[in-house]
Amino acid sequence: MSKVTDKNNPPSTGGVSRQTFLRVAVGSAxxxxxxxxxxxxxxxxxxxxxxxxxxxxxxxxTLKDAQKLAPGSALMFKFGSKPSxxxxxxxxxxxxxxxxxxxxxxxxxxxxxxxxxxxACHGGVYDPKTGANVSGPPPxxxxxxEVKVTDAAVIVSRSQDxx
Amino acid sequence: MKSLxxxxxxxxxxxxxxxxxxxxxxxxxxxxxxQSFWYYWGGLSLFFFLIQFATGVLLLLxxxxxxxxxxxxxxxxxxxxxxxxxxxxxxWAANLMIVAIFVxxxxxFFMKAYRKPREFGWWSGVALLGMAMVFGFSGYLLPMDDLAxxxxxxxxxxxxxxxMIGPKLADLVRGGPDVSEYTVHRFFALxxxxxxxxxxxxxxxxxxxxQRHGNAVPPSEEAKPEAQRRSESFFPNFMMKDFAxxxxxxxxxxxxxxxxxxxxxxxxxxLKPAPLGIHPEWYFMxxxxxxxxxxxxxxxxxxxxxxxxVFTAGLLLWFLIPLYDNTQEAGRRARRATYFGLFTLIAxxxxxxxxxxxx
Numbered sequence: 001m002s003k004v005t006d007k008n009n010p011p012s013t014g015g016v017s018r019q020t021f022l023r024v025a026v027g028s029a030x031x032x033x034x035x036x037x038x039x040x041x042x043x044x045x046x047x048x049x050x051x052x053x054x055x056x057x058x059x060x061x062t063l064k065d066a067q068k069l070a071p072g073s074a075l076m077f078k079f080g081s082k083p084s085x086x087x088x089x090x091x092x093x094x095x096x097x098x099x100x101x102x103x104x105x106x107x108x109x110x111x112x113x114x115x116x117x118x119x120a121c122h123g124g125v126y127d128p129k130t131g132a133n134v135s136g137p138p139p140x141x142x143x144x145x146e147v148k149v150t151d152a153a154v155i156v157s158r159s160q161d162x163x
Numbered sequence: 164m165k166s167l168x169x170x171x172x173x174x175x176x177x178x179x180x181x182x183x184x185x186x187x188x189x190x191x192x193x194x195x196x197x198q199s200f201w202y203y204w205g206g207l208s209l210f211f212f213l214i215q216f217a218t219g220v221l222l223l224l225x226x227x228x229x230x231x232x233x234x235x236x237x238x239x240x241x242x243x244x245x246x247x248x249x250x251x252x253x254x255w256a257a258n259l260m261i262v263a264i265f266v267x268x269x270x271x272f273f274m275k276a277y278r279k280p281r282e283f284g285w286w287s288g289v290a291l292l293g294m295a296m297v298f299g300f301s302g303y304l305l306p307m308d309d310l311a312x313x314x315x316x317x318x319x320x321x322x323x324x325x326x327m328i329g330p331k332l333a334d335l336v337r338g339g340p341d342v343s344e345y346t347v348h349r350f351f352a353l354x355x356x357x358x359x360x361x362x363x364x365x366x367x368x369x370x371x372x373x374q375r376h377g378n379a380v381p382p383s384e385e386a387k388p389e390a391q392r393r394s395e396s397f398f399p400n401f402m403m404k405d406f407a408x409x410x411x412x413x414x415x416x417x418x419x420x421x422x423x424x425x426x427x428x429x430x431x432x433x434l435k436p437a438p439l440g441i442h443p444e445w446y447f448m449x450x451x452x453x454x455x456x457x458x459x460x461x462x463x464x465x466x467x468x469x470x471x472x473v474f475t476a477g478l479l480l481w482f483l484i485p486l487y488d489n490t491q492e493a494g495r496r497a498r499r500a501t502y503f504g505l506f507t508l509i510a511x512x513x514x515x516x517x518x519x520x521x522x
Contacts, residue, residue: 040248041245043244044221044224044249045224047246
């Protein structure tokens with residue numbers, strides 16, 4: 001900055017100096033520009049994330065004709081964006097749970113012969129009725145959904161206590 | 164905090180020689196004279212290129228070449244947050260970059276900045292402009308809407324005038340006798356891999372030459388005695404002005420991209436007739452018109468070949484100008500080169516306007 005004294009801008013008398021004012025003004029404009037640039041870019045990049053979040057906000061999925069599923073077998077379905085598992089037990093009861101292993105997120109499978117839910121990645125095992133983690137590395141049980149069976153479909157919904 | 168930084172700087176400097184760069188930047192000066200305004204246009208071209216690089220990477224996140232191309236661009240434009248804006252900025256900056264390069268090139272030409280020792284700067288610059296135009300041509304097809312489809316179809320006809328191998332060459336570039344999903348894939352590979360891989364090193368070379376030789380001054384300035392010439396330091400004075408120009412360019416680009424979002428036409432359909440008034444991008448309009456003029460004067464292939472020959476010859480002369488106008492004296496060659504530049508500029512403008520008038 002040169003030492004030119006300007007009649008309209010006398011040296012500061014306790015107020016804000018011109019240099020400080022300029023610094024703050026330029027700095028604020030820079031922040032506004034950076035934010036104006038960062039916001040659309042962030043939203044653009046995050047677009048699929050937002051879409052998935054919207055999808056997983058569903059509270060109920062209707063699986064047409066799933067009531068025909070033979071006892072002792074299971075099927076995979078999508079609850080929102082999450083892979084999920086519907087099991088028809090031998091005793092006629094039904095269980096629906098997320099199929100995402102609580103250890104590192106692999107998709108688990110229902111082993112019909114061993115009557116257990118197994119994760120092939122690190123050998124985690126869950127109870128097929130409760131979703132409880134029985135053995136292996138999984139730290140938490142699989143989340144269960146509520147199941148309603150009708151003549152035409154199986155309706156899976158987010159259970160009240162877990163929503 | 165300060166001492167931590169300075170000790171890290173000393174550590175890095177010992178290994179990387181940062182101080183040399185700092186000294187170079189401190190000593191670098193930029194001439195100040197009545198024509199200094201034109202010094203900003205190379206930097207502006209670079210600015211738009213950086214924008215193209217950034218928005219191009221963003222578009223790559225969602226663009227799918229091949230049969231899905233149109234659908235993916237439709238999704239980017241209508242289903243993705245701010246996708247319309249990213250695409251609009253990419254299209255607008257592409258056009259502004261070509262404008263900036265043209266201004267830069269003609270200012271270099273008229274300031275005679277191509278003379279010794281800056282010949283390689285001129286040659287690499289003309290090559291960069293040529294590549295920027297191929298960037299534009301290949302990128303134009305990628306959305307695969309009807310305008311893109313027919314403009315590419317017409318543009319590819321240029322190959323047909325190459326004697327003997329022309330049609331075969333066109334088939335190879337297109338990946339078939341017609342513009343198709345194979346063409347999109349090829350142009351995509353060209354646009355995002357091949358061209359950047361060639362463009363970036365040449366751009367680096369071009370920028371390195373600018374550092375090596377510094378800014379050229381126009382002959383009028385060169386004629387002045389050393390004491391009367393003025394200059395300013397590059398860092399921070401000129402750099403700040405450079406950034407100020409970038410800011411202006413950024414604002415212009417933002418306004419254009421927001422106010423006039425780039426359109427997406429209906430999907431390309433080879434069975435539909437070409438839309439009325441189909442024409443290439445503005446920076447190909449001059450060639451387009453020259454071909455038309457020669458086609459009218461000499462019907463048939465002869466006109467097409469003549470048109471291409473004239474254009475290629477002009478380009479070659481343009482490219483080789485540093486070898487012709489190669490002395491600092493204001494002699495006959497210098498005058499002729501200036502006339503040639505004026506003729507070229509006027510011919511480009513007139514044929515471009517003409518082309519739009521007769522659409």
